[in-house]
Amino acid sequence: MSATTPKALFERHQSLIEKAVEVIHTREYWSPYSENMKKYAEDKVKSASADFKALCGQHFELETIKPTQKVTGERSPYGFELGISYDQPDLNALTEAMEAALPQWRDVGAQGRVGVCTEILHRLNEMSPLIGQTVMHTSGQGLMMAFQAGAPHAQDRGLEAVAYAWDAMKGIPESARWEKPQGKMDPLVMDKKFHIVPRGIGLVVGCSTFPTWNTYPGLFASLATGNPVIVKPHPGSILPAALTVKVAQEVLKEVGLPACLVSLVPDTQAEPITKELALNPKVKVIDFTGSSAFGNWLEENARQARVFTEKAGVNSIIIDSVSDLKAVTKNLAFTLSLYSGQMCTTTQAIYLPKDGINTPEGKISFDEFAQALATATSKFLSDNDRACMVLGAIQSEATAARIDECRKLGEIVLDSEQREHAHFPEARIHTPLILKVDGKDKATYSEERFGPVSFLIATESTDDSIRLAREVLNEQGAITLGFYSTDADRLNQAEELAMDVKVALSNNLDGGVFVNQSAAFSDFHATGGNPAANASLTDTAFVVNRFVVVQSRRHV
Structure with missing residues (x-):
């Protein structure tokens, strides 16, 4: 019993x-399970690394119906074999x-x-x-x-x-x-x-x-x-x-x-x-x-x-105007860097007019925005230990290879570089690759390029940005859509666009919330209404x- x-x-x-x-x-x-590691039993926090290592090189025991063979082959993206069999x-x-x-x-x-x-x-x-x-x-x-x-x-x-x-x-x-x-x-x-x-x-x-x-x-x-x-x-x-x-x-x-x-x-x-x-x-x-x-x-x-x-899908951001250029580019730098873009929510396509956008300091050109984003990203990743913590390692060799393949797809705004982890010298660590392309070159940016690859897309106007984004989102789908504007009418347009293409929308994120993060019990992850996902x-x-x-x- x-x-x-x-x-x-x-x-x-x-x-x-x-x-x-x-x-x-x-x-x-609401979150019933604390994300603060200090809230967990001190002995379990201290022993976690050793407990993981103790699992490596061993057979993992489970209740298994009529086992036929042992499976192995896991390799840490930080550069070593786990050696566990199942x-x-x-x-x-x-x-x-x-x-x-x-x-x-x-x-x-x-x-x-x-x-x-x-x-x-x-x-x-x-x-x-x-x-x-x-x-x-x-x-x-x-x-x-x-x-x-x-x-x-x-x-x-x-x-x-x-x-x-x-x-x-x-x-x-x-x-x-x-x-x-x-x-x-x-x-x-x-x-x-x-x-x-x-x-x-x-x-x-x-x-x-x-x-x-x-x-x-x-x-x-x-x-x-x-x-x-x-x-x-x-x-x-x-x-x-x-x-x-x-x-x-x-x-x-x-x-x-x-x-x-x-x-x-x-x-x-x-x-x-x-x-x-x-x-x-x-x-x-x-x-x-x-x-x-x-x-x-x-x-x-x-x-x-x-x-x-x-x-x-092709997650997208449309930039019409911003109230704080430094805060926006800092937010986007984190978005593009987090886990090296290996999230189903990470932005790939960033649309903005080729003649520039309005800011409180005046109009800045497309190239000035591109440089501001590149500078913000480089500065954010300038401390190598912090960079390695945020970037993590590239999970698969195919994703790392994709970075090289994508370099030829546009003008390089910020090149991807390899970093060395202080504790795992064999880790696959790469910074984001940011490319500049023309809005007419839709075939380049309308295909998902999984990993730390994103495109700054020069369009004819904000209306053109919305048009192109709508086409790509209808064809390829997405889980996230971002929009930046200081104009209330434009923000209403963004709401209409999001409902039309059935993609979750984030407006004017420039603080501690990022477009590629979602909160359980509050945010619906995916809608099930576009080609990127049939469920929420x-x-x-x-x-x-x-x-x-x-x-x-x-x-x-």
Whole structure:
């Protein structure tokens, strides 16, 4: 008999769950998981690096259905092999076991499942310092970003998904007495039952750059709504996903449930397994983050499943006028530098008129703005230790190679340079490449160039900037759009543009908020309304399609 129950876990975390539901409706600031490392157990903070190193060179133990081979191959973007191996299960045996376990997980009920999910998140939060290390050395993020985005911010997004799931499920009654008046005759009376029924096995396909932040919404949305979940991490970022699965399995076993309800299926670049998994008829829900090519393939071919994708896009900023040139260029310098542009929200296309923009000090030319941005970026990155922390390391060799390939695409405003990390001399670290192109050369800037590459686009006017941006955003999609103007009418135009192309808008950011950052419980990440993503993290639509309601009725 288990030491605790799913219901007891719900009661333990009930106040947290209720607050999360409240905040998804108010959209105010709230974060239950601290992003301040000093708030975590001192011993866990101090031992995090050693704990990570202790995992390297070892076999990672998980509950695995019929293991067939060991998978390895992770290499830190900071220049060393992790040397960790993981069991790959037999896919048929795994999906059969998960399908067999589904009724038990379904019958735990919405309340119990939400309790289990919240306990998993609670335990993940307690080990945030270690998770930060694993995210750093698989994604290449700088340590502080890896800790914040990979641990508490990812956990925020996971709890947000649980809150939406609970909010949707608790609105469905378990039963109802139905009475229809019949005039002088006795009324028709029926008892009805309503069952929340999961669709089937969920598959979460992780990405290399955000192995937890982009995994947790789908993982917890599917799990809370009753679907067993296969976590298929990117071959270069397995460890953070493996730690997550390990915690989930421990909680499941403690409440007397099959550990296979959350299972890891690792693979390698040489022998990918995602397509086979995605087409398995038992897989009914798929979450994917990655390239447009594979995301589109999933949408077109995995017809048996509900597919949620976040793909590539061309994030854009339009500059009409600014109230503080120094503050704006400083803000943009951080935006372009953070994690070397390896974020799905980082700006690539910056539109401004070729005859310049207005500032309080007078009109400045296109080239003067370009120089101001280059100077701000160079100054921001002048301290090498700070630069390495902000830039992080380039996750893949292909992204680093892309920098060289892009140099010929325009006039170089600021060239990318390699930096050496004080503690990891083999790290792949590159500063941003900023290019100047003409607005007529749309083919150059309308394709996503993932990594630290951005374009300053010379247009005929602000109206021309809006026109070009609209065309590119309609064709390629985006997750973020920025707009700078001191004119109220122009800002209204920006709102209209954002609604037309269905992209989240940020106006006149010149302080401590950046266009490539989003806050759980308040900001919707992607809209699901343009080619960059068919879903939003997180809204009601993201969770309610993961279950159906089956009713039964009988006469009283």
